[in-house]
Amino acid sequence: MSQPCRKIDALFSHCSGAYNKVCMDVTAAEIKAFCIGSGAALVGIADLSLFQTEWPAIPGDLLIPYSRAVSVALRLDDAVMDSLDDLPTPAYAEHYRTVNAYLDRLTMRIVAWISDRGYQAKAVPASKIEDTENLLGAVSHKAIARMAGIGWQGKSLLIVSPEYGPRIRLATVLTDMPLSPDGPMEQRCGSCTECTDACPAAAIRNVLSKGRYERREEALYFSRCAERTRANSQLPGIGARICGVCVKVCPHGKSGPSDRK
Ligand code: B12
Ligand code: SF4
Numbered sequence: 001m002s003q004p005c006r007k008i009d010a011l012f013s014h015c016s017g018a019y020n021k022v023c024m025d026v027t028a029a030e031i032k033a034f035c036i037g038s039g040a041a042l043v044g045i046a047d048l049s050l051f052q053t054e055w056p057a058i059p060g061d062l063l064i065p066y067s068r069a070v071s072v073a074l075r076l077d078d079a080v081m082d083s084l085d086d087l088p089t090p091a092y093a094e095h096y097r098t099v100n101a102y103l104d105r106l107t108m109r110i111v112a113w114i115s116d117r118g119y120q121a122k123a124v125p126a127s128k129i130e131d132t133e134n135l136l137g138a139v140s141h142k143a144i145a146r147m148a149g150i151g152w153q154g155k156s157l158l159i160v161s162p163e164y165g166p167r168i169r170l171a172t173v174l175t176d177m178p179l180s181p182d183g184p185m186e187q188r189c190g191s192c193t194e195c196t197d198a199c200p201a202a203a204i205r206n207v208l209s210k211g212r213y214e215r216r217e218e219a220l221y222f223s224r225c226a227e228r229t230r231a232n233s234q235l236p237g238i239g240a241r242i243c244g245v246c247v248k249v250c251p252h253g254k255s256g257p258s259d260r261k
């Protein structure tokens, strides 16, 4: 009978069984290569120290064991996004679910990769709403992605990457692995008003922020977007709080590779 593959035993065979206390030196480049090889379109590392003091997580002690976050992005399908109108389509709802499931598998693999190297890691679900009254996730993937240099936070409050614009979905792995962090990039919205003009709920205020918005209400008439996405979730074949118009219309990422590095 064949033996199961015990990668971890092979890695730490010199440690006489004490491998859970021995941590390997891993560079940010190595973990990024693993993420890209596992299907991520973009990956960056965020320093969590600012979040420890300035940002509520759910539960409140979630971030305490961790110093870094790995932010990963999957790219959305242009054909699905380009076919969106003022209302979401069943194809977009299906794509939303598929990408979320892929993200959760990807972060599970990253957690295993980190644990195999002797560090702690925890995946934050792609799209779970932990506080349904205030509409909050466990941590904000957008805030982490911004600090990890994935993109800037646009006037739509979405993370806009130079490569794919806001046509990305995000997830986060929290870790104590001492990886060199990336940093935020300058916003490139300029005088663009595409998302403000197109929003079917007139929810985007067209306010530019040089650093970060202190509250989401600075960028959005938040309740308008919340109500619009709630109403959309009741439509036949949708079943999720989605809309996607501000994702579709952003000129960044819209016209193929011209903006890509
Ligand atoms: C709840 C939720 C909603 C709610 C509330 C949205 C909101 N703006 O908060 C509703 C249902 C309305 C919604 C709508 C949408 N959502 Co939504 N949603 C979430 C969810 C689950 C939690 C968001 C959250 O907790 N927000 C809390 C607020 C306060 O944080 P924030 O929006 O990031 O904004 C603050 C921080 O970023 C902070 N910040 C920025 N930089 C820094 C740096 C530091 C150091 C600190 C401390 C803070 C900080 O500044 C902002 C203002 O305070 C996330 C998944 C997740 N766990 O993050 C997806 C998520 C934000 N949604 C997403 C998307 C795409 C959408 C929609 C387009 C719907 C759709 N899929 O078709 C719309 C877009 C609405 C909009 N223009 O923002 C994507 C965004 C992807 C991207 N490219 O940015 C996410 C990340 C899901 C994912 N896995 O990719 N969503
Ligand atoms: S998700 Fe729709 S309603 Fe909300 S801000 Fe974007 S375009 Fe407007």
Ligand code: SF4
Residues within 6 Å of the ligand: 154, 155, 156, 157, 160, 188, 189, 190, 192, 193, 194, 195, 196, 249, 250, 251, 252
């Ligand atoms: S549509 Fe224009 S203003 Fe809105 S996020 Fe994209 S670049 Fe910024």
